[in-house]
Structures are given as structure tokens and as C-alpha cells.
Amino acid sequence: MSYRFETLAIHAGHNDDDPTGAVTTPVYQSSTFRQQEPGVTSGFGYARTDHPTRRALEENLAALEGARYGLAFASGMAAIHNVLSILRSGDHVVSTQDLYGGAWRIFTKYFAKFGIEFTFVDAGDANAAGEALRPETKLLWLETPSNPLLKLTDIAACAALAKRRGVVTVVDNTFATPVLQQPLALGADIVVLSTTKFINGHSDALGGAVITNDEALFAELKFFQNAVGAVPGPQDCFLIQRGIRTLALRVERQSASAERVARYLRQHEAVARVHYPGFGAIVSFELDADVETTREFTKSLKLWTLAESLGSVKSLFCHPPTMTHASVEPEVRRRVGIADGLLRLSIGLEHVDDLIDDLEQGLASVTLEEKSA
Numbered sequence: 001m002s003y004r005f006e007t008l009a010i011h012a013g014h015n016d017d018d019p020t021g022a023v024t025t026p027v028y029q030s031s032t033f034r035q036q037e038p039g040v041t042s043g044f045g046y047a048r049t050d051h052p053t054r055r056a057l058e059e060n061l062a063a064l065e066g067a068r069y070g071l072a073f074a075s076g077m078a079a080i081h082n083v084l085s086i087l088r089s090g091d092h093v094v095s096t097q098d099l100y101g102g103a104w105r106i107f108t109k110y111f112a113k114f115g116i117e118f119t120f121v122d123a124g125d126a127n128a129a130g131e132a133l134r135p136e137t138k139l140l141w142l143e144t145p146s147n148p149l150l151k152l153t154d155i156a157a158c159a160a161l162a163k164r165r166g167v168v169t170v171v172d173n174t175f176a177t178p179v180l181q182q183p184l185a186l187g188a189d190i191v192v193l194s195t196t197k198f199i200n201g202h203s204d205a206l207g208g209a210v211i212t213n214d215e216a217l218f219a220e221l222k223f224f225q226n227a228v229g230a231v232p233g234p235q236d237c238f239l240i241q242r243g244i245r246t247l248a249l250r251v252e253r254q255s256a257s258a259e260r261v262a263r264y265l266r267q268h269e270a271v272a273r274v275h276y277p278g279f280g281a282i283v284s285f286e287l288d289a290d291v292e293t294t295r296e297f298t299k300s301l302k303l304w305t306l307a308e309s310l311g312s313v314k315s316l317f318c319h320p321p322t323m324t325h326a327s328v329e330p331e332v333r334r335r336v337g338i339a340d341g342l343l344r345l346s347i348g349l350e351h352v353d354d355l356i357d358d359l360e361q362g363l364a365s366v367t368l369e370e371k372s373a
């Protein structure tokens with residue numbers, strides 16, 4: 001019997017045969033497990049290699065992306081590191097240019113040191129991604145909707161081009177979540193998630209995941225997960241799993257509110273541009289203002305919390321040029337279109353009218369300032 005998403009979110013990975021009858025997977029706060037005789041375990045040996053609370057989460061995450069295999073990590077960055085571990089010196093990666101600042105940083109400042117080359121393209125144009133592939137290209141890295149401009153990539157078209165050249169397609173699915181987009185079904189080979197965001201949803205744990213249907217890739221990724229050891233502890237696995245139970249409900253409501261917020265911003269005179277792909281709970285917009293006025297505006301909001309991260313039940317917002325994307329050089333930011341007045345909103349579960357009222361009073365202060373200037 002194949003269950004639907006909401007049912008899998010509650011049930012997948014949970015061991016109904018738990019001897020205590022526990023209806024939620026317990027936090028097995030244990031770093032090692034007793035062996036019957038040397039090398040003979042009852043399923044678990046050392047917690048870095050495998051752990052029951054983590055395994056429950058890994059099986060659940062795999063099910064959400066319609067996959068066979070899942071691996072959980074201590075953060076989204078640890079998950080990204082895990083995927084790039086399959087590369088060696090001389091390999092080449094083609095990546096979306098408009099991507100998470102931390103991904104850009106680990107590509108260009110860390111993996112580049114080991115002789116891995118990166119080419120950044122506007123993957124909104126599948127042909128541009130295809131043309132950048134070289135004989136030594138091993139990975140095509142996609143992030144869609146992209147961060148912070150929420151541009152869309154045709155995953156199926158890109159993955160098909162990559163497959164023909166023997167290139168592995170990876171999609172960072174953090175923004176859309178498997179509720180709204182399942183990249184493996186569209187032909188991608190690997191999904192990466194920062195589970196810190198919507199998957200956990202409550203801003204109380206860091207985590208990451210790597211998910212695939214490819215048995216050989218999984219074996220290699222699992223080997224590196226254990227070898228590197230950037231694994232989450234049982235308490236964080238539990239919190240992330242608890243968040244997943246309400247993932248579909250949260251994303252649906254947050255997306256509906258985001259649509260309202262985007263519509264509101266589009267008609268406001270102080271707003272130069274709104275970036276919203278028509279789904280999801282993230283909206284970016286540009287104030288018709290310089291960095292100083294934009295930073296002033298961030299202080300005027302009372303309900304929205306100025307913070308990095310996204311996907312929480314609490315509405316968060318940030319100024320990408322000086323926060324999430326501060327590590328991206330100014331000329332690169334300008335080239336990819338990250339304007340000085342850009343703000344990124346992550347819509348939470350507060351009443352949408354309260355969120356809009358707060359934007360209204362904040363934007364009024366910007367408008368007044370401009371008129372008096």
C-alpha cells in the first residue's frame with residue numbers, strides 16, 4: 001500500500017514494534033550500543049555510524065521525497081559537504097549562480113582549494129546550464145526557487161541534459177520543500193535539504209539531509225557520512241521529526257499567507273519590485289531605497305523578527321546584501337541582481353492581517369522619510 005504525503009509524514013520511519021509501545025520514536029540518548037559478541041549487534045553499534053532516532057528520521061525524510069535512501073546531518077551545510085565529498089581533484093561543477101550564500105562560500109572558498117572547479121550559470125535557462133557542461137563535469141547543482149530572488153529552474157529539462165552527459169543532478173529543495181516539489185520524480189539524482197528551515201519549522205534545531213534513489217551513490221554518501229561524522233544528535237533528530245508531522249499543514253497555510261503578502265507589496269508605492277514565484281512561503285521585495293534607508297526600515301517592523309533563516313512558524317525577515325549574502329562579493333551580488341534595497345520575508349503562522357498591518361506601518365515610515373528628504 002502506498003500512502004500519501006501527509007500520512008507518510010506521520011508514519012514513515014516510526015517503528016511500530018517498539019517493545020515499550022511508544023507512539024513517538026524515543027530519543028535514544030546513547031552514543032554506543034551493547035554487542036552480543038564482538039561485531040554482533042542488535043542493529044546498532046556506534047552512534048556516528050547509525051543511530052535509532054536518526055534512522056527513524058532518515059527513513060521518514062526519504063519517504064517524503066519519494067526515495068529509498070536518506071541521510072541526516074548536523075546542518076544543511078554538512079549535507080552539502082557530504083554530496084561534494086564524491087568529487088575529486090580535477091572535477092568540475094556547474095551551479096545555479098543565484099544560490100544560498102553558504103553554498104557559494106563552501107564551493108568557492110573550500111572545495112576550490114582541492115582543485116575542484118565551479119562554473120556559475122543562470123539555470124533559469126536550461127540551455128545555459130547544458131552549455132556549461134564539460135567532459136570533466138561531475139555535478140549539476142540546482143537551487144529552485146533560488147535564494148534570495150526565487151527564480152525557477154526547469155529541473156526536468158536540466159536533469160535530462162545532465163543525464164545524457166553522465167552528470168549527477170543535485171537539487172537543494174530547502175525552499176520548496178517536498179510538499180511543493182519532489183525533484184527525484186523530475187529526474188534529479190540527489191536532493192539536499194537544510195532541515196533547519198521548513199522541515200523542522202520551529203527554529204529550535206539545526207539539521208540537513210541528503211536523499212537519493214541511487215544505491216551506488218547512497219553507499220558512497222553513507223560511507224562519507226560516517227567517515228566525516230557531521231551527524232545530528234538524537235535530540236535534534238527528535239525535534240526535526242516532530243516538526244515534520246505538521247509540515248504539510250504549515251507549508252500550505254504559510255504559502256497562502258505569502259500569496260497575500262506578495263499581493264499587498266505589489267501595490268505599494270514604496271516597493272520597486274516583488275519576487276514571488278506563485279507558490280511557497282518566501283517573498284523577496286525591493287524597496288525603492290538605498291542600503292541606509294533599507295536598514296532603517298528593518299528597525300521599523302515590530303512583529304516581523306529580523307533574523308537569518310526561514311521556514312519557521314514565526315515570521316522572519318532579513319536584508320540579504322548585509323546578512324545571508326554578505327559573504328558574496330558586491331560585484332557578484334550586483335551581477336546576479338541582489339539589489340541594495342532587497343529584503344527577504346519568510347512568512348510564518350501568525351494571522352496574515354497582522355503581518356500586513358506591520359508592513360504597512362513600516363512602509364509608511366519609509367515613504368514619509370523619502371517625501372521629507
Ligand SMILES: *Cc1c(COP(=O)(O)O)cnc(C)c1O
Pocket residue numbers: 075076077078100102103143147172174175193194195196197206207208309
Ligand atoms: C539554510 C540553507 C542551507 C544551509 O543549511 P544550514 O542548516 O544553515 O547549514 C542550504 N541551502 C539553503 C537553500 C538554505 O536556505
